[in-house]
Amino acid sequence: MKIRTIKLSLPEVVGRGYATFWNFKGRYRVCKGSRASKKSKTTALWYITNMMKYPDANLLVIRKTYRTLKDSCFTELKWAIKRLQVEAWWEIKESPLEMTYIPTGQKIYFRGLDDPLKVTSITVENGVLCWAWLEEAYEVMNESDFDTLDESIRGEVPEGLFKQWTITFNPWNERHWLKKRFFDVDDDNVLAMTTNYMCNEWLDESDKKLFETMKKNNPRRYSVAGLGNWGIVDGLVYENWREEAFTPISQKEYNKLDDKNDKKYVILDSLKTTSGLDFGYTNDPTAFFMGFLDLENKKLYVWDEMYKKGLSNKAIHNEIVMMGYSKERITGDCAEPKSIDELKALGLRIRGAKKGKDSVMNGVQWIQDLEIIIHPRCINFLTEISNYTWETDKFGKKLNKPIDEFNHLMDAMRYALEEYIIGNKWLI
Structure with a gap:
């Protein structure tokens, strides 16, 4: 059987701005970023690359509601598989959402917090469930919900493997529990970073112009949606x-x-x-x-x-x-x-x-x-x-x-x- 060899340069495929993110192996890898900051695409590339590198690793992908996963994380991971030119080694199902790395049987599971029993009851067939990706974490308003999720990534892992959460979101509100939990602490087990559109070398001039126009016309929004800074919320219209x-x-x-x-x-x-x-x-x-x-x-x-x-x-x-x-x-x-x-x-x-x-x-x-x-x-x-x-x-x-x-x-x-x-x- 002839095996086709693919040679890729990861820096060329992934781009710049995420070296620390890519190499971190602590428990919590947290990235808040502006729109077009590549945080979700980089995360998807990391998971496909590293699941093929670590044959015992399985991944759980979570958003607050299951119905939002297909057009977000699921699509990003399919894009990553195609960009890495490894479509032949992955089986992709849409009902229910699931991806399998064919050579080892490793799986990517997709769950929503709107069905908590399905999140906490996952049993993997091959290897261990050691990685989890919480996308649009800002949607999770209660820290206790994340604590319950965190407990799903537990137990021993084979030598050389590590347990890790990747948490990605847009930082709309500085009062959110994510800031205090991950960004206001000094912990070697936490990587908390901020990225923005300026590290995305694949934006064209029209894309960049949108942000420059935002910077001029709406500085408040630009600070968050453009630079990835925390949104300062003062004086809510509705508090009821x-x-x-x-x-x-x-x-x-x-x-x-x-x-x-x-x-x-x-x-x-x-x-x-x-x-x-x-x-x-x-x-x-x-x-x-x-x-x-x-x-x-x-x-x-x-x-x-x-x-x-x-x-x-x-x-x-x-x-x-x-x-x-x-x-x-x-x-x-x-x-x-x-x-x-x-x-x-x-x-x-x-x-x-x-x-x-x-x-x-x-x-x-x-x-x-x-x-x-x-x-x-x-x-x-x-x-x-x-x-x-x-x-x-x-x-x-x-x-x-x-x-x-x-x-x-x-x-x-x-x-x-x-x-x-x-x-x-x-x-x-």
């Missing part, structure tokens, strides 16, 4: 929220349950279903909000979301249908009347928001009186609401309007609740 898992159910279904104590149930019979849509495309995501409003007790249950860039109106329709919300009444951004009409023609029950003078502040003030309970799977909603702050002037004085960022789902929520905010009736 909490993250909590819940299960929506009808009273009839609830009455049939034998065990009503193991989950937090929300009875839907007296609640109002609310849906809102904020349009985006190239630079901003299209954001769809789905929630349940308890008017009597002034509670809003945030149940589901869609948050994607580059969607045509047909694709928006398909996403909403696939999510199971094709029959819901949706209020969309009236600044896109053509899109509203197209979505209506495609069969969605959608209308444009009324807006009007002071509609943003009126909506914000109304929502501030609610208790907002956010399902943990709504990761983009959690990111936005924990970073949605008041605008400031050049002297640092807070203005009576929110910032024009972290606001796509915030706007979609406001559209969804508009008929209750201004008291109008829904017209079909």
